[in-house]
Amino acid sequence: MNKLQTLEDYFGHKTFRPLQEEVVDAILNKEDVLMILPTGGGKSLCYQLPTLLMKGVTVVVSPLLALMHDQVVALRANGISAAMLSSMQDLEESQKIEAQLQRGEIKLLYVAPERLTNAYFLNMLHGLNINFFVIDEAHCVSEWGHEFRENYRRLSLLKEQFATTPIAAFTATATNAVEEDIASNLGLNSPKRVRGSLFRENLTIHARHRIKDGREQLLEFLKNHQGESGIIYTLSRKSTESVAHFLQGKGIEAKAYHAGLPTPEKNATYADFVADRVQIVVATIAFGMGIDKSNIRFVVHMTLPKTLENFYQEIGRAGRDGLESETLLLFSAQDIVQQKMFIEDLPETPYKQHAFNKLDSMVRFANSENCRHQSIAAYFDDRIEACKEKCDNCTTTESEKVDITTASRMLLSTILRTEQKFGLHYVIDVLKGSKEQRVLQNGHDTLSVYGIGDEYNKAQWMTIGDKLLELGAVQIGEFKVYKLTPFGVEVIKGSHTIDLKKERLTVQKAKAKRKVTFFDDYNAEIYDRLRELRREIASEKGIPPYIVFSDKTLKDMSVKQPENKEAMLEVHGIGEVKFERYGEAFLGIFQNR
Ligand code: ADP
DSSP: OOHHHHIIIIIOOSSOOTTHHHHHHHHHTTOOEEEEOOTTSOHHHHHHHHHHTSSSEEEEEOSOHHHHHHHHHHHHHTTOOEEEEOTTSOHHHHHHHHHHHHTTOOSEEEEOGGGGGOHHHHHHHHTSOEEEEEETTGGGGOTTSSSOOHHHHGGGHHHHHOTTSOEEEEESOOOHHHHHHHHHHTTOSSOEEEEOOOOOTTEEEEEEEOOTTSHHHHHHHHHTTTTOEEEEEOSSHHHHHHHHHHHHHTTOOEEEEOTTSOHHHHHHHHHHHHTTSSOEEEEOTTSBTBOOOTTEEEEEESSOOSOHHHHHHHHTTTTTTSSOEEEEEEEOHHHHHHHHHHHHTSOSSHHHHHHHHHHHHHHHHHHOOSOHHHHHHHHTTOOOOOOSSSBHHHHOOGGGEEEOHHHHHHHHHHHHHTTTOSOHHHHHHHHTTOOOHHHHHTTGGGSTTTTOOTTSOHHHHHHHHHHHHHHTSEEEOGGGOEEEOHHHHHHHTTOOOOEEEGGGGSOOOOOOOOOOSSSTTOOHHHHHHHHHHHHHHHHHHTSOHHHHOOHHHHHHHHHHOOOSHHHHTTSTTOOHHHIIIIIHHHHHHHHTO
16 A cells, blocks of 8 residues: 555545655655654654554554553554553553564554563563654653653663664654754664744734733633633642632633542543533643643633743644634733742752743743744744734734833832832732721821822732833832832833833723634534534544544535535545444434435
8 A cells, every 4th residue: 555545544634744744754764753843733643654554563652641542542543453551551451462462463552661661571572573663752852851751761772772673753842952862862863854843823822911810811712712622721729720610600611620639530521621521621730741632722821831842832732633723821920920939949950040041931932022923933943934913912013002101100109108118919009099907007198109090900000010020120029029120210210111012901802703714614503413423422432522533524524514425535534444434424414414
């Protein structure tokens, strides 16, 4: 069988995506490969397809059980024999897989990295006909990456023990330094390097200053995503629960997920999410790696992530199916202070400074008025054009700014008049003429600045305070006391103009819902029926719905409305194997009408 035939029969795709064929050819040529391609770019196919054209077994090293499990299920759904060996299996089961391996019945074997340090396992591998090794999430090899894993370091033994077996390494994110680390730590032999653009054009990125706890902003955002799947990231375990609770109170289906929950509950939430029974998961970053759900339509961060690597990877979970998806980052100056405190608590190692630098990059990104996509690409040593329409910065105009020079001077003066001994809330209370006991007892109702801050409400003043913190006009001392910096003193004297994006002072009314680019004329009613059928089949078979068919496939089907096999094979993502399994059931919907 040739490449294109295999692509169509087993994967249901008519053409390769850019760069896929290059990697497939290199692998068939027995070359080492190092591929960097964003999430959703189609890396799996690059090693799965050549495997089908080779005689032996391909050994895939992957860091997470859940990830491996999903891959194996997806492969089997496409009629490809795959298995995984993990510590979760009992002896009998692993012996069964071993026997199958020895009989050459398995094409793809997924293993955790620690397996490869097991002498018994290595010995068995030596007895097999191995096509090549795959290192998935290869950035875990590098200490400069954001997810270094000790047991990935030992993968250097592959080239030592299997000198003639090629290695193909894959990752979604790697700076040049990380790329070099991967190549040298794995001992790759002048590998074929293939680097895709990091630009995820189906993601629209927004970053906003959080107003209070951000919940109003969150609700506005969710109005545009009713009935869609999404993840909301928060910082603490407690906040996952309170945000989930808040959403439930608004009639929005949401569940909390964090490392502290009992395992059965976590598993149930994960399963419900994957099966589209729960639309929204509110989670700490414990939820994420290993989620291979292709129809996540949005990702929200309620606070600032630690690094841009984390951020890029987390938003990357949206839109793996290539359909339009939206991300929202809410952050405030307090987040920065908090993240810095976390880092302060770390022991004094070179890593500590590294962590500060990474946080700085994240903060610069959040505050930046440059194209978001371009900023991310630049961080990963990639140069791209501004996106023009896929981020907030490219779509807001200069006229959307307000001058807050006078307000800034008022706020700074109030900090000065109250002798730089109070936090921001107190200072604003004075500005707003609060009758609060504390203010009166301190005699601050007699200050000339008392009650001059009518123009803005408290939340708006907090935002102005944030802006002054970002600009370095104030700094936060012990007990969250606000103090002026030399620059702040200059601002009081009136030597600087300060402006602010207008939207930061208001929660904007959500814009009209954007159209889906690909299948924007899909038939919503039929699509719903198709989804219903998919859910039934999925639960019958005990597999996630997207493994039956992707959203994209169902949307295309709702337009083409195939009434026979021939027409069904024209639908996006349906090949012979898939048709065999599910074709008839779906044809039923169109034939019976
Ligand atoms: P990655 O591992 O890079 O994150 P995946 O391998 O999960 O990406 O692929 C993402 C999506 O792209 C999947 O839904 C897959 O079916 C689809 N895909 C991959 N290759 C092709 C192709 N050549 N044509 C159309 N869709 C493809």
